[in-house]
Amino acid sequence: MSPVEFRLLRDLIHEHAGLCFREDMQYLLEHRLAPRLRALGIDTYVAYHHYLRFGALRTAELEAATEALTTNETYFFRDPEQLRSFSEEILPALAGARGSERRLRVWSAACSTGEEAYTAAILLRSSGLFSGWDVRVFGSDIARRVLAVARSGCYGHHAFRGVGAEAMIRWFRPEGDRWAVEDSIRETVSFGHLNLLDSAAVEQVEPVDCIFCRNVLIYFDIPTRRRVLASIHRRLRPGGYLLLGHSESLLHVTADFEMAQLKGDLAYRKPEARP
């Protein structure tokens, strides 16, 4: 992929989906779109750009390209430090704050193949803080194909490289040469297709108490980040938490959230509307 081809495709993808690829992310664009070119029998990225602009199936292809670019490899219990903070600090705080309602909602806003949403559900259950509560986890993603995997709840062994033996036995059961999420966990998790840039669609998500939005904002430019954050800010209940990826912050993006200094990590919180 030449620099010109990179820029053409980068601009087009940005116009379509708000995704933003820095110069040093050219490899990602090239690596992830290459199968699309091969599948279509297109030889060059310039020709692919033309196809995306004018091809008979350009709308579907733009969706396919977006899906290819936003599908990330993930696994259960990824980023254990942050999850420890979630379990040991955020969940007790939420258990206290929402104790009168006994209702909790968690949203995995770019759930990919679902490991993050199920991990959140497992941590909620194993905390022991929400017995008898109305607890739901919602996972959403822009890519439809990954949602099919998420809904199946069935994974190859490499999805479990962050899972200890004890947790493996407790929360998963073997199914052929794969492992399935325990039914009682699956029952608390649902998945849906959602483009975070579609603010009207985001408005349909019921108000939540905690949002996992890890390694998503890195794909957006600053104005798009602001749009996305404004949307999810509206879905977060006052006092609710926003968890970002380790390389992400809200600095220079928005001040709508306050910083919540946890012992092991940094999270953001929607301020209570205090006078």
Place this chain on the structure above:
Amino acid sequence: MTAPAPGGAAPPGDPGEEARYRAARALDPTQPSQLEELLRHLADPNWRVRTAAAERIGSHPQPAAVLPALLEVATAGGSPGARNAASSALIRLGGPAVGALLPPLASDRPEVRCAAADVLGEIGDRRAALALGDLLADPNANVRVCAAEALGKVGGAYAAEALLGAAGAPDPSLRVAALDALERLGVAPPVERLRELLEDRTARRSAYRLLGVSAQPEALALLARGIADMSRGAREAAYGAVARQAAARPDDLAPLAAGVRDACAQAPSAITWANEAVAATDPLVASGAVRVLGFSGHVESALRLAAAAEEEALRPAVRAALDALGPGIAAVLRDAPARLSPPARIAVLAVLARLGERSVIPEIAAALQEPSARSAAIEALGRSGDAAAVAPLAPLLDNVEPEVAGLAAAALCELAQAGPDVRAAVLSWCRPAGEGRTPAAQLRLLGQVGDAVDVALVRRSLRDPRPATRTAAAQAFGALAARGVSAEFPPEILDALDDPQPTVRAAAASALGLAGAAGVLAGRHREDVAGALGAAMRDEVPWVRAAAAGAVGACGIERFAPDLATLVGGAEADVAASALQALARMGMATLALVVAAAAHPDPEVAKVALAAASALPGPRASGALLEGLCHARWDVRRVAARAIGERRDTELAGALRDLADVEEDPLVAEALNESLRALGA
């Protein structure tokens, strides 16, 4: 208006924070009393409140009204939070603030000069370059460094020239700041100068970084020395530079590889250091370390490289490094793939397969069942060059998912290029035995690798009841014709132009274009095709008209020039671009048409027009090209710049030079400079 009081530490919990934040966001900076309040908020102990105030002030429609107060806060002795918030507001004001920020560069207070330079750098407006250049000679060392950093952000020819001068300054801080700014601009001093700088302990790291952007071949051997540097910082700079050079000139890395091997031979620790650096958090450093291990010839590092393939961003570098290490890695990696995730495993197995390790083909084939690794496994089998890869790929041609079938066709096509035996294996698997349905991907593959004997199947498939099959058959006919493997002209391809499905009609039109360009059409066939394409140019579906117009151009049917000209003036951009390209291909794009199309709102049409203008003489075409150079889109400006170079129009050299000085887009600037060289200017 007075500067706000310095902010103090935020009280624990800060119960009024949210209220102050909301209040700040609601203030109107155009109201003097509210502006006063916002300026006070810049010194609020809470960052959210300061940010809200900076955003509100930075959105003021008349920057002149707020500049003096903001500058005062930005340069006063208040809290860092207040100063940063004021700078942030100034940056938000952007271009309109530039004029007002120039006088403070001459302030008698160095902190004011620094603050103004910082903000001008962040705004990035080249009108500030001259003034910032003057500050490189400021009596205050901090100001000189601020100016160099700002010039690195502003960019442009003047900034680069000034920084190259500052890179030789006696002040080491300025020297390093100038070198780092040059790296940011991608401008390297001559290699001989960088060689001298490598002897300068303070500048060595920056010099290695700049070797990564140098276009001189001598930079590569010099850069290799850095991987054995005793300073970790210098080594990491060298790794990053290796990654940049590997990306910039992938086919010309022999001197770098030789230099790395020499360096490793002289300093065995270099291998250990590179192995450690593969885990660096900076992806450029990690990628460069991976490439260094590949060049080192140290096959034992293959295990570390295989593990690095877990990181998607490193996979291209890992593949290249393992390739460079050669067949010796097979013994080292014998058991490694089993421990890797499916995508990483396939990346490693693909290299082994390419290196002739046939035993891995079944393992790659097994990964076809793993959704996360399927496309990589198909690609790996295609690149293996091994006939044993045909059997697992061939059944995928009939996969229900078009993407999988398409990938398999591409992989089998690549395999067929590996040699006559493999090609024979591909054809033997992919030619249908009976009269049954032929999958679309299989037809596409036969178009790419088939022979004259396959035309019969294409003809039959053009009559298939399934639109996807008819479309693929038309594409296959076009591919076979373009490859010159058959002079046969099946009447079914003309019938396809009347197909009820527009995808089939478009594919048939494109195929006829390919046949025409390959010289397959002659005599009566040519007339029949011309008539059919003429009708297709009036098709109800725009992209069929676009395909037909392209085919008319490829076949050189000049009598349709008026019809093409009509299409250029139509509403659909794809049709207009295709029709104009067809006219240009036949040398029949008129000046009036080109000039009008150059102003088309769709950039693709404008680009075709500007490219066509390169072949047209006269001042009107020159004018269109000059206007193209000022287009809002970088890709249009770039095409205009290249067209002027191709046109050899020396009268435009002056304009090109002026624009090259102010052009901010690097790709356009590169095209402008190339054209200037072509014009001998």
